[in-house]
Amino acid sequence: MASNLNLNDIDLLNLAGQYLSQIPDLKLEWSLKIDGAEAKVRDKVLLLWQKQMVDQGRILELLEKIQCPHVILSRRNEIQERMVLEALSLDLKKARPDGLYFDILDEAKTSRSIEAHKWDANTGQVVSRDYRFSYFKEEQESHHALTRLLSEELRYAVENMFREIPDLHESGYFTSYQGGKIMEVYLSFYWHPTIKSILHFLPEPLRTALYPFRDLHFRQIGFDLEEPHEVTVYFSGPLRGKWPKDFNEFRSLVNKSAKLLYKEIDLFRQETL
Numbered sequence: 461m462a463s464n465l466n467l468n469d470i471d472l473l474n475l476a477g478q479y480l481s482q483i484p485d486l487k488l489e490w491s492l493k494i495d496g497a498e499a500k501v502r503d504k505v506l507l508l509w510q511k512q513m514v515d516q517g518r519i520l521e522l523l524e525k526i527q528c529p530h531v532i533l534s535r536r537n538e539i540q541e542r543m544v545l546e547a548l549s550l551d552l553k554k555a556r557p558d559g560l561y562f563d564i565l566d567e568a569k570t571s572r573s574i575e576a577h578k579w580d581a582n583t584g585q586v587v588s589r590d591y592r593f594s595y596f597k598e599e600q601e602s603h604h605a606l607t608r609l610l611s612e613e614l615r616y617a618v619e620n621m622f623r624e625i626p627d628l629h630e631s632g633y634f635t636s637y638q639g640g641k642i643m644e645v646y647l648s649f650y651w652h653p654t655i656k657s658i659l660h661f662l663p664e665p666l667r668t669a670l671y672p673f674r675d676l677h678f679r680q681i682g683f684d685l686e687e688p689h690e691v692t693v694y695f696s697g698p699l700r701g702k703w704p705k706d707f708n709e710f711r712s713l714v715n716k717s718a719k720l721l722y723k724e725i726d727l728f729r730q731e732t733l
Contacts, residue, residue, distance in 0.1 A: 467527065467581060472550050472557070473710065476507060477703035479522040480548075483509045487547075488714050489696035490707075492673060496689050497665030499673065503553030505710060506696075508561075511543045519546070526557040529584055532577045539564045544572060552707050556581040574634075589643065595632040606633050609645055611688040613663040618647065620661050627651055634680075645683050646694075651729075652677040652722040655693070666691060677718035697721050 480486055489506035492499050523533060536543075545563035550556075559578035566573065574591035596603050603622050607615045622628055627649075634646040656674035659667050670693065682692040697717025704710040 467556060470555075472526070472555055473505070473552060473704070473707065475525065476522070476548065476550060479518055480507055480509065481699065481703040484513050485510065486699045487696055488699055488710065488717070489679070489694055490711050490714055491695065492670075492693045494666060494669045494691045494693070495687075497669050499669040501711070502692075503707065504549060504551050504558055505707070506547050506549050506561075508545060508547035510545055514546075516540075522548075523560070527581065528557065528560060529579050529586055531586055532560055532579065535575070535577065536560070536562065539575075542566075542569065549578070554581075576636075588638075590637045591634050592637070593632055593634050593648075596629050603628075606645055606647070609642065609685055610683055614683060614688070614691075617661045617663055621658065624661075625658075627653075642685060644685060647681045647683075649679060649681075651725045652679055652697070652718045654678075654722075676715055677722045679718070 487506075487508040489508070491502045491504065493502050494500075520533075523536075536546075539562060542565040543562055544565060545561075547561040547563075549558035549561070551558040557579070559576055561577075562575045563572060564575065565571070572593070574593075576589045576591065577586055578588075579586045594605075603618075607618050610618060628647075631648045631650050633648060634644075635642055636644040636646070654675055654677055655670050659670060659674060662670065673693075676695060677697075678693050679696045680694040682694065684690040684692070695711075695714050695718055697714050698721070700713070700717050700720070704713050
């Protein structure tokens, strides 16, 4: 690897900011992991950018500094011409990079998919997954295809959301595959509503676990099909202002940005009625 940098000696979030903070429309994300009645803030962040908005030399320099495995860099170079978006995941608790995501066009450039490549910074082992996004309005009965994958309680909750939240019909969901097997599904809420707006749909103990976070604006809910009691809620928004100095400031910045984004989307929809 080109970098001899000792990851134990650096502030990963600060390092990422040195390379990414000036990228237009850079998206930031953090998440909550709910296991039964317990909700925990995950010490992981995601940083997402549009390929055409960045200096590729700078991005490659950053990836080499954080010791991204050669096999991932090789794949990145292979699909460079078809890449639309790219994202970097950092595990701040372990002070290690967590993974690299590629949103790419197919060979015919008619559809898109996402590749996720996660690696262990200690062993160099790489685990990859594929993601496919489905629009509900483009695929008839697709929300039933989603709910059939869920546990009975969650299926009932999501079906009720579809009956009572019209905006969901304009949204969609991600399906995560590993080795051809569906591992997770992620329901997208493009308008960034508050958690309290969906709390009454959710079963216990999920409702109780999320109650302390009810005023936050979220973007996505992920359901683990291997561990049905595990749910992940994602919060995201564009970087507005200065780069955050730590994880607490990162989350605060995202929460404020998501709230503003919700208002901007709502205003846009009202103006286009």
